[in-house]
Amino acid sequence: MDFQLTDLPIDPSRLMAGPGDPQAGAFVTFEGRVRSENEGRSVKTLDYEAYAKLAQKEGARIMSEARERFPITGARCVHRTGSLALGDIAVWIEVSAAHRAAAFEACRFLIDEMKARLPIWKREHYADGVTEWINCATRGPGAGQKMK
Amino acid sequence: MKKTVCVRYFAILRDQRGLGEERVPTGASTASELYAELRLRHGFTLPEERLRVAINDEFESWDSEIEDGDALVFIPPVAGG
Numbered sequence: 001m002d003f004q005l006t007d008l009p010i011d012p013s014r015l016m017a018g019p020g021d022p023q024a025g026a027f028v029t030f031e032g033r034v035r036s037e038n039e040g041r042s043v044k045t046l047d048y049e050a051y052a053k054l055a056q057k058e059g060a061r062i063m064s065e066a067r068e069r070f071p072i073t074g075a076r077c078v079h080r081t082g083s084l085a086l087g088d089i090a091v092w093i094e095v096s097a098a099h100r101a102a103a104f105e106a107c108r109f110l111i112d113e114m115k116a117r118l119p120i121w122k123r124e125h126y127a128d129g130v131t132e133w134i135n136c137a138t139r140g141p142g143a144g145q146k147m148k
Numbered sequence: 149m150k151k152t153v154c155v156r157y158f159a160i161l162r163d164q165r166g167l168g169e170e171r172v173p174t175g176a177s178t179a180s181e182l183y184a185e186l187r188l189r190h191g192f193t194l195p196e197e198r199l200r201v202a203i204n205d206e207f208e209s210w211d212s213e214i215e216d217g218d219a220l221v222f223i224p225p226v227a228g229g
Binding site: 136 | 156163194223
């Protein structure tokens, strides 16, 4: 499956296949990691919760869209669920293509769309003991609004 | 006509409801009416405009008619990645 949810730590060295296709002259990977600060608050840990069945479908749709929009030879994405510590990989993306422009653009498209559309929620636990569901309390666009 | 649907809650809605899933007898005919009913009953803070709705594991519009046995999920603003 080219899109996958996992509750286990993401280890790129085990995932990275590299471009098996000899046509693929460009190979781009992206790692989204848990960072220690969000909007001025000190983050200790966070949890990702997924509506797994729909996230799986929507993730697969986004992968198909990337293949239609960009001349790439392959793409994969893995997204974490469960509890993560600082520095842990939350999302991992790999794209291969004949040329670098398509590989970079498709990778950017994939991470942007995954962030905007997957039914996955993030709860941050702060150093001061407070806990918050990101985007749920502050003003912002609705859930899963498609990006241009 | 009365029907019973299954509603699952995630993230802030699960916290505000205090449970993850329930069977709801309702007279609501659309997803929008059902959310309004539940919001009133449980004091959900998010207005419909901030949510999306899924019926039987697929995104649907708010004016979709709901049927007996449907599984609904009201989807709060997402934050993956």
